[in-house]
Amino acid sequence: MSKRKSKESISTNGECISQVQKLLRERLCHHYATGKLFGTEHQYRHLLELLKRTTVHGESNSALIIGPRGSGKTALLNHVLKDLMEIKQVRENLLEVRLNGLLQTNDKVALKEITRQLRLENVVGDKVFGSFAENLAFLLEALRTGNRTSSCPVLFILDEFDLFVHHKNQTLLYNLFDISQSAQTPVTVIGLTCRQDILELLEKRVKSRFSHRQIYVINSFDFKQYVRIFKEQLSLPAEFPDETFAQKWNNNVQHLSVDKTVQDVLQNLFHYTKDLRSLHLLLMLAVSNVTVHHPLITASDLQEASKQYRMDSKANIVHGLSVLEICLIIAMKHLNDVYEGEPFNFQMVYNEFQKFIQRKAHCMYNFEKPVVMKAFEHLLQLELVKPIERPSVRTQREYLLMKLLLDNNQIMDALQVYPNCPTDVKQWATSSLSWL
């Protein structure tokens, strides 16, 4: 009887869980679709007004949205556009052109893309993808023929704006800004970038034509707000079908937000970065742990996720090395200590290793030199050591100068957790003088 009951609850739970998974994953992966902005109301209003004037009055403009990575620049813009599109007069009156500096790597490609997105290619038939010069002349001509009151405004969104700056002569930027400052088709140019020094990169003519409107998006919230964001991101909405489950889930989230360990985890992350994407990533890891048998997120889930998130990648590699390779790394560490970070070569490492072997020969098998060389090359491949110059035909491999890409702390930490590490090796690691 009770078994059947539990089975039933499992099946209903199963549905709920899959729905929760779907909902939260969507929210965490497509950051911009969440529909919530945190601490950018002022910027939101500025941008909204700007774009509204472009579409309603046909006023040309240009603006840059500047903020560190993950601060919600694109989210802000998308949010504004979404709200704008709800106004009928705007929806039917705006042409959008989206460019990305990572995709449109030069002006030629960018021009083609603009022509395509403006749907001008049918006008020219087969001619559109003619020479670069023709395309530019064509597009300028197209934009020149319009005027403020009669042409449809065009919104240019340049993502990764800083990459457009490196195009030859900044031709595209000059022309876009020039149009925005002359009585032609109304255009608004919005650039998104994370570089604070973007204005210094613009050429003086281009800079003069840019309107100097800069909208700074900065994560300016404090930890309390951060916790609230955490709560909002995890909570299920009121329209969730299974109300009792939603209630339970939300209560749990509320408990979590005041839990000491969770607060610690969040505090650590908050101190590390204010970027909301990293929070999403952390929550994503925790949410993936939710199953039918484990229907609610616990504090330990978050802790586990945080541990996973904060893993040191290089130290992780060290865990998987053989004892010989560990020995080589220890030898390099000693060399670094002795020579204060000067580069070393294989021969030096081998000598250091030999010294150790001669003293403590009983615990380590004395490997042949080629074997040690092989181990050394494996380290090279793992990029734990890095040659400071390119290997050439002239220098022998043994004498190629190298640098160790690990810090002492990392080595010692890795040794602590290394399974079945011989005691002698550990001793040797702590002190190079122990053999005396």
Place this chain on the structure above:
Amino acid sequence: MNTQQQNKIIYSWYGKPTNSDRKLRTLQYKGIIIKSERSRTEKCIQLGNFVLIEGENADQPFVAQLLDFYEDGAQQKHAVVQWFSHITEIPQNKRKLLKREVSPQEVFFDQVSGYDNDIAVETIIESVLVIPLHPKEELPITLNKEKIFYVKQSWDGKCFKALSTDTFSKLKDANKKGDGIPNSLNSFVPLDIISSMKKETKKVVRSVMKTKNVEVEIESKHSASKSSLSKERYSQRVANGTKTPTARKKLQLNSPTKFPKSKLLDCDVLELLDDDCDTIVMLEPSAAKRKVKFTGILGSPPKIPCADDDSNSVGDAAEHRQRFSDTIRLSPYSNVQKSNEKAKNLNIKDDTMCLTGLQELGSLSPVVTPRSRRACAQKTSARIAQQISLLNMIDSSQEEDFLSSSDGLYSSSSEEEDNNVLCTPEKKTKAGRIFSTPKSSRKPSVHTPAKTLKKTPLPGTPKTPRNATPEIPRRSHAAQKPASMLEEARLRLHVSAIPKSLPCREEEFQDIYNFVESKLIDGTGGCMYISGVPGTGKTATVHEVIRCLQQAAENDDVPAFEFIEINGMKLTDPHQAYVQILELLTGQKVTATHAATLLAKLFCTPGPKRKTTVLIVDELDLLWTRKQNVMYNLFDWPTQKHSKLIILAIANTMDLPERIMMNRVASRLGLTRMSFQPYTYKQLQQIISSRLNSVKAFEEDAIQLVSRKVAALSGDARRCLDICRRATEICEFASQKSAPEIVRMAHVTEAIDEMFSSPYINAIRNASLHEQIFLKAILAEFRRAGVEEATVQQVYHQHISLCRMEGMQSPTVSEIMAICSRLGACRLLLVESSNKYLHMRVRLNISQDDVMYALKDE
């Protein structure tokens, strides 16, 4: 005899020198012989003859009368001419003065001063006939339309006058004299003589069919040979030395050599019309014969019902021909298939029809802009389309758009074919007058049908214009009018708003105006270099000057001129400058190297009459190339004697000529320089006030604050206007609830802060704790090492000790690397590429003091 060879056309003097001037070392002659080696013809042109002279465009030859021939000391052959103006050469706004329609055959005795009447002999194409008429007289009907022009009035640049009796009789005399001399010395082409002799007889309305046939034949041969000849000539000149056939071929492709556009085409059309009529007349008796012919031809259109096959057979040849047949069908000719007996009757009708057609065409011709560089055939068809529309009340604009839409390459090739179509029918007419269809099948059959298909618009289906001027779609809702005072002010303060006058640049304006005006009046060329930092009104002032000059030219205060503009930033490559200039001047689209030669030819040869060109070169510094040949050429042309080119070059740096130009370029640029100083605060204040005009949206102090701030920073007027615009927004925003107010100091200060404040401090203050500690660690490491550069490893150790002091959990190396790259992406730090991992070097992008200041407040 002196011979000079140019592409197989030899110009040699006729007879001995009649007169010699020792002082000037010139020898005068009374005639010249033009010998074409290829067609083995020789033509003699004498003093007093009327000739066609090559123009800028090959399809617009000038008409002139020869007054003098001489050879100068350098053995260059020259001719002195009296110009005649075609209607298309007369400014649009003056054409109204005539108050009547002008046939394309009519020219005006040109008394405009300022045109160079000394030309090189090589530009003479061939002789024509110009017949003076009394103003009341109607133009006689002739067949040889392209070779006969009529003159009724003279044109002195301001108004039209009747010909004085003196000039009238002179012209008449010249004609008689011209007729007396044999036109051709070569017996290979007797037809030419016949045609010239027949000229008079042609004026008589033809009544007998046989004579008419002969006439048509002659004239067709003649016109065919003529148009092909002139075409050849043009391309030869263009090639200018490159004699390989491939080269010429290429050039022809590049620059569609359209020949006598307005005049000749109309004639061709009419001839065609005539021809068709003849065909029709002949059709009935030879119908059977023709059928046989049709079936025999491979790829020719399927059999056509005899009833209207004249129109159909013609129509299949090419699209424009179809248009023709349409005309015919619509016109009274639909009753053509009546019977033989009415042939005569019809013939007369034909002629009247031709005439009306002619007049209509004539009236239309000025509408056609010289820019549209369509192949002649297409143009013809466009006109015919227009004619149809006149008859048929069809909206023809669409069709015209469509017709003028094929791209350059395509049109140039199709043009040749179309020319064939135009010319060959006449050639073939004699052979039993078996019409036009065979021609189409003669041509590569792959090409023609496709084209016909493409070009024939299906009735009722709207065609998308393939090359119509590209345009951004219209907006579906009208733009809102500014509602409040602040919105009005914002509109006026936008940089794009063109003010009625440009305040604070009166001196510069006057200087530039005087410079250009004096050059225009002298009819010489020159350069001026204008420099100034961005946003000081260089381009605006120059445009204002041009606007004023254009106004003055309309009022006849200065000679008319042509204005073109290029911008270095709007070119993808410096050499594209040639292409753009040529396209703006003549409408041709060619490659850069070819454009350069064409332009050089245009500006460096003692050209026949040509308006002065004013060329603005904006952002000059971008036309720099390693060899600097673009700049060199640009500044070299104005120094040429006949160039009539005025260049206004604009750039930012004052010492550009000294810095980047070679000596020979800088020397040609000359010393006419002007520099625009950055605006002072008073000027900026005046600019804002004049723009705002009567709108009271700003406090006086607020305007002054903006102006002082901007003047201290850059003197950039754009910045000033942008700040004001932003201030209105802030003001509007602040006073949303309360009553609208005017922009005050506080709003302006906020706008200025927004635009000029350094973002770094704010960015640091809002960074996460570890990012701030990392910055502190960098400072500590810098202080320890005494070097303003550290590796991540060193900073990492500092970071850990700082964390220990604060009692915090220290981050892992991976986290430190991530923090470092985040700060690097914001450019708070300058970092090396990250593949060095711990050994990556780090520097601060802002001063240590700023970082300390930003971190201390916490």
